[in-house]
Amino acid sequence: MKFAKLSLAAVMAMGVSAFADVQNIKVTGDAKLYYSTTDANNGDLFDQKSSSGQAALDVGVSADLADGVAGKIGVTMLNTLGLENNLVSSVWDGGLSNQWWVSEAWLAKKIANTTVKVGRQTLDTPLAFTETWSIAQNTFDAAVVLNNDIPNTTLVAAWVGRGNGTSATPTIGNTNSALAPIASLAGVVNNAQNGNDPFGTYQQDGAYAFGAVTTAIPMTTAQGWYYNVEDVATAYWLQADVALENELKGLALGAQYATLNLDAANTDDGAIWAVRVGYAMDNGLSFAGAYSSSDKSTAGAGWNTATTTGASKIYTEAWWNYGYVTSSDVDAYKLSAEYNAEDIADFTVAYTSTDDGSSTKNLDEFTVTASRSYGSIDTSLVYFNTKADDQNNGDSYNTVQVYLTYNF
Amino acid sequence: MPKKILFLSILSILAFASEFVTLEDGRVIMLKDDGRYEEVTLINKNGKQIALKKDGTWEEVSQEVPVVETIGKKTTQNRAASSELVKSLIGRWESKNGAFVYEFLPDGTMRIKRDNRWRSTKYKVDEVNEKKRNIVLNIGEGSRLGFLSIGGEHRTLHIEEDNKTMHDESYRVKHLRDLVLIKER
Structure with missing residues (x-):
């Protein structure tokens, strides 16, 4: 008994001692409810058969640990709330049943001008990134090293081993292939239902990325990235964004160039370039125009290698219909305007048009969004009209979406 | 009787x-x-x-239960109040392209502009490291349960010796870029 008491005391002492080194503990997260409805495929808006809905809960704890190490662990849960019985017929992401997974679990340590971050984490690089537009976000099992020894410059080296984005396998033959595919609207993350691990090897054998982001050139942020997606492809991304100052303040210019060189035989390398002009006024109003053009190739270029959505950071990227702008042999332009009426709402109007050289995958997308926060609750109402050669028999259709997020 | x-x-x-x-x-x-x-x-x-x-x-x-301070232990808030580093925080900080603005007011409120969107919130200093010139800000905290801070976000800000150049360390760890903000006023 004495031994037990002593052990308990020792454990408690250890706990208190360890806890004394833990600071700045933050519990945070959000609860989301997303809904989408369309009149495509002879459906009716707000009809169950043509609607999608899902709820999600993200909970995370971050803290500064001993010896200057920071860390975070986060969990994502998806649930339909039973909406499929009455209001919707498909989910936004993942599978139909309840599911949860550890979405973040990382440690970071800064030594002099170098930061090392290891573990499950979000990534924000041009060709391998976490997509934030759906109800669930894809993350990566990765190791990232950042260095700032060169003034005004950040050097990045990253290794990505696994991910839960939809282009990171579970593949056929994997134990997860027993899961029936679920018709999900967004398709950012793998299905995690029935306790299955949604994380799989990134592409074939993981990927390396090296980048440099510098503001050494006046008024300019320039970045260059090299990717080696092992046994699949190599890729480059170059970008320069100029924000003019003084009397031209608010005017921004940008240029992008990306390539994709596939390892497989008998494939054509892809490339895409884009330019953008934007102007932001002090009153919250901003305008932008962008143009892009991709070469004829096997798989296009510039898209996110982490998922199958086709999402990209190309200036002309559509609001909802990803994968068109970055396809092979496509010219595209995008016009957009945003108005931030503080204490009222944020409004966006955008129009994207693509011209496919093969004339089988042209897209016209017109989008209007209104977003407002009520204390801890973020709300967005979205309408977009799509006319695409390969959707709805080429006829245009409408989509209405509602996004509700409670932040805590 | x-x-x-x-x-x-x-x-x-x-x-x-x-x-x-x-x-x-x-x-x-x-x-x-x-x-x-x-x-x-x-x-x-x-x-x-x-x-x-x-x-x-x-x-x-039957009475309100007051919160008392530990005597002899200088609290973070006390340190923050007397810190020149924290005092230098007050004002408007803006990135060169104008996409990010942090506007700190002395009353503990602030306005943040990210990606052309403004929001108003509150902040407090949770940690000051004068030697490293780092400030850990607790922005938009919803509530507090003992040592647990619930809601909002912690951001580690590094202010250079000139007191006019700030690096958002938290942004760097998340987005792999150095977010530099210059004090406008």
């Missing part, structure tokens, strides 16, 4: 009524008249505050 007994009873209850305080870490302590103290659990029942004692008894708490 009954009135005397009632008066003496009330007097004795008042004389022996315990005092309750909340420590900085969130624990509620009952200070006893005999010089001892005891940690209790405070609950609300029908609008009344009840202190649950470890010996299985309970006692109604």
